[in-house]
Amino acid sequence: MADLITYREAVAEGLARELRRDSSVVCLGEDIGAAGGVFKTTAGLFAEFGKERVWDTPISEQAILGVAMGAAMTGMRPVAEIMFSDFFACCWDYLANEIPKMRYMTGGQVTVPLVVRTANGGGLGFGAQHSQAVENWTLTIPGLKIAAPSNPADVIGMMAAAIRSDDPVVFFEHKGLFASRGPTAPEGHLVELGRAAVAREGTDVTLVALAATVPMALAAADLLAADGISAEVIDLRCLVPLDMGCVLGSVERTSRLIIVEENPYQGGWGATVASIVADEGFELLDAPIRRITAACVPLPFADALERLVIPSAAGVADTARSLVAY
Amino acid sequence: METDTLGSAADDSAGVAGTGTGELLGLYEQMALIRRTEQAAHKLFLAGLVKGTTHLAAGHEAVAVGASAALRPDDYVFATYRGHHHAMARGATPEECLAELMSKGTGLCKAKGGSMHLTKASAGMLGSYAIVGAHLPMAAGAAWSARLRGSGQVAVAFFGDGATNIGAFHEALNIAAVWALPVLFICENNLYMEYTPIGDVTAVANPAADRAPGYGIPADVIDGNDVVVVRDAVAAAAELARSGGGPTVLEALTYRHFGHSRTDDGAYRPAEEVERWLRRDPLELARARLEASGVPADSVTAADQRAERVVADAVAAAKAAPGPDPADALTDVWADGGSAWRT
Numbered sequence: 177m178a179d180l181i182t183y184r185e186a187v188a189e190g191l192a193r194e195l196r197r198d199s200s201v202v203c204l205g206e207d208i209g210a211a212g213g214v215f216k217t218t219a220g221l222f223a224e225f226g227k228e229r230v231w232d233t234p235i236s237e238q239a240i241l242g243v244a245m246g247a248a249m250t251g252m253r254p255v256a257e258i259m260f261s262d263f264f265a266c267c268w269d270y271l272a273n274e275i276p277k278m279r280y281m282t283g284g285q286v287t288v289p290l291v292v293r294t295a296n297g298g299g300l301g302f303g304a305q306h307s308q309a310v311e312n313w314t315l316t317i318p319g320l321k322i323a324a325p326s327n328p329a330d331v332i333g334m335m336a337a338a339i340r341s342d343d344p345v346v347f348f349e350h351k352g353l354f355a356s357r358g359p360t361a362p363e364g365h366l367v368e369l370g371r372a373a374v375a376r377e378g379t380d381v382t383l384v385a386l387a388a389t390v391p392m393a394l395a396a397a398d399l400l401a402a403d404g405i406s407a408e409v410i411d412l413r414c415l416v417p418l419d420m421g422c423v424l425g426s427v428e429r430t431s432r433l434i435i436v437e438e439n440p441y442q443g444g445w446g447a448t449v450a451s452i453v454a455d456e457g458f459e460l461l462d463a464p465i466r467r468i469t470a471a472c473v474p475l476p477f478a479d480a481l482e483r484l485v486i487p488s489a490a491g492v493a494d495t496a497r498s499l500v501a502y
Numbered sequence: 503m504e505t506d507t508l509g510s511a512a513d514d515s516a517g518v519a520g521t522g523t524g525e526l527l528g529l530y531e532q533m534a535l536i537r538r539t540e541q542a543a544h545k546l547f548l549a550g551l552v553k554g555t556t557h558l559a560a561g562h563e564a565v566a567v568g569a570s571a572a573l574r575p576d577d578y579v580f581a582t583y584r585g586h587h588h589a590m591a592r593g594a595t596p597e598e599c600l601a602e603l604m605s606k607g608t609g610l611c612k613a614k615g616g617s618m619h620l621t622k623a624s625a626g627m628l629g630s631y632a633i634v635g636a637h638l639p640m641a642a643g644a645a646w647s648a649r650l651r652g653s654g655q656v657a658v659a660f661f662g663d664g665a666t667n668i669g670a671f672h673e674a675l676n677i678a679a680v681w682a683l684p685v686l687f688i689c690e691n692n693l694y695m696e697y698t699p700i701g702d703v704t705a706v707a708n709p710a711a712d713r714a715p716g717y718g719i720p721a722d723v724i725d726g727n728d729v730v731v732v733r734d735a736v737a738a739a740a741e742l743a744r745s746g747g748g749p750t751v752l753e754a755l756t757y758r759h760f761g762h763s764r765t766d767d768g769a770y771r772p773a774e775e776v777e778r779w780l781r782r783d784p785l786e787l788a789r790a791r792l793e794a795s796g797v798p799a800d801s802v803t804a805a806d807q808r809a810e811r812v813v814a815d816a817v818a819a820a821k822a823a824p825g826p827d828p829a830d831a832l833t834d835v836w837a838d839g840g841s842a843w844r845t
Contacts, residue, residue, distance in 0.1 A: 202650060228650065234680065239673035242639020246657070247647040249628055249640070250578060269670075273633050274640070283612035284834035285623040318843070319835050342837030370845040417845040452844075 190335030205257025276319025370417030568732025726754025
């Protein structure tokens with residue numbers, strides 16, 4: 177049996193493997209050095225690689241991403257941490273206007289090989305400004321690759337792919353998954369960006385999920401199995417590149433599609449998935465496409481309220497039952 | 503401003519201390535080339551051959567040319583949307599700049615950037631940025647990279663006075679100081695943030711230099727219209743940066759000869775002020791220095807004529823050049839050259 181590690185440890189392990197193999201990789205962010213990061217996702221890196229590879233920054237999100245961009249344009253492979261993805265709003269210019277556009281607007285003269293890591297998502301009672309799932313914010317911008325792993329081995333394999341990518345990658349680490357455990361990845365493990373995974377095979381309904389909604393969909397599949405309903409769970413892994421071949425292949429097998437998102441319905445990433453299936457997979461469907469999302473409210477603080485706003489396994493199972501009976 | 507840095511060129515006849523007359527004539531010719539290119543760009547805009555917008559740098563030539571003369575070929579330059587002079591000072595030709603402005607396939611950025619994004623990465627000119635202040639942290643990042651690689655390079659961010667009131671300016675100065683990065687922050691203070699005098703929106707007299715001490719960064723206010731003064735100040739700051747002394751802020755006082763952008767005629771500027779600054783035209787100051795150094799008037803005239811001819815040829819070539827390749831609408835998003843977002 178493979179060794180188990182936490183998702184949190186996998187982040188540090190994924191970073192350490194790339195720091196060891198490529199001297200142009202350098203990390204920067206708030207409290208990521210000796211402190212090991214507020215979520216301990218960089219624990220041990222400062223001790224192993226030192227202050228010339230792991231840099232503590234001021235609380236200056238614009239400087240963090242601007243500095244990373246300038247370094248990426250001049251021969252380095254920076255990995256910048258934005259402590260909470262909500263803080264993307266503090267450095268949105270770099271994510272929306274600078275990093276993704278530089279290559280195009282210079283006619284291909286410049287590449288920007290950097291990774292922006294961030295702790296994303298809710299479920300931990302951090303309130304409205306530290307809990308959002310904002311993959312969909314970045315999805316609106318041409319020029320950003322978007323990774324959001326759901327398990328420790330994928331964290332390691334996708335981190336390797338993201339850091340080795342010559343394109344900018346936004347790497348979402350889900351706060352609700354940090355304590356979860358899974359098998360570690362063998363040395364050299366690489367998960368190519370843009371390859372979705374079938375996390376569980378099934379025949380009656382497809383559940384498309386990302387990051388924390390993957391374990392949620394798997395839990396829903398367990399509930400459905402008790403009712404004799406066979407759910408297939410697709411772990412999308414990345415939003416850009418988007419592996420629609422995997423989704424369409426699954427819908428061909430099951431003829432029913434549910435998309436499980438943590439962001440609100442309006443502008444959520446599932447809308448893009450749904451529109452592609454409607455365009456290209458209409459004949460495969462025996463039932464309407466359903467999207468399960470967060471409510472369109474700022475995330476509340478209290479557990480009892482947050483649970484009502486964010487999707488749940490029970491809610492996914494309920495929707496699947498009604499869809500199978502359609 | 504120190505009075506001694508403002509001394510007229512004629513006072514400094516030796517003056518050109520450390521400047522060979524050949525070098526000074528070369529700097530003059532570069533400035534003349536930029537001036538004529540900007541004048542040509544203005545005419546082409548009024549004729550409808552340049553779309554969108556332009557932010558002309560006529561009047562600012564000495565900042566770009568003086569700084570470039572003090573830098574190594576492998577140093578990095580980051581400029582603003584008013585950046586034609588920086589692209590040309592780093593080696594972009596008038597033809598490739600004008601072709602870009604005129605949406606031609608032979609433009610610097612294959613007509614995908616335009617006037618506000620002139621870039622010549624092969625010459626270390628790493629872009630013109632149209633979000634005010636955004637490139638200051640990038641220059642700090644290029645300097646950080648140079649330090650990590652031990653390359654001895656410096657990075658320079660040129661920016662306007664208006665940029666000193668945006669957050670990125672302050673974040674960049676702080677991180678550059680605390681990491682002792684080899685970066686120069688050069689403010690082209692032309693007295694107007696756009697249409698509003700910078701003094702109306704800033705509580706200190708020198709918007710860049712007066713803020714620098716708060717970040718522990720040495721600063722100087724210099725005559726941005728005197729190419730020799732700029733060159734010497736940048737050379738000293740670059741040397742300090744290369745030797746591990748960290749960043750410097752230089753506030754170069756200068757003036758736009760055109761308005762802020764497009765067809766703006768700058769009517770909000772008092773006539774007396776315009777007059778005063780036109781008398782301090784950087785080309786006139788350089789001519790005075792050349793004269794004081796005994797360079798024959800013929801040589802200066804010949805430099806003007808060469809610049810005139812190069813720009814006339816550039817305009818003709820850019821007009822005759824083909825438009826952009828339609829296929830390029832969908833290239834260059836990703837490092838593989840394409841724009842696919844699905845697998």
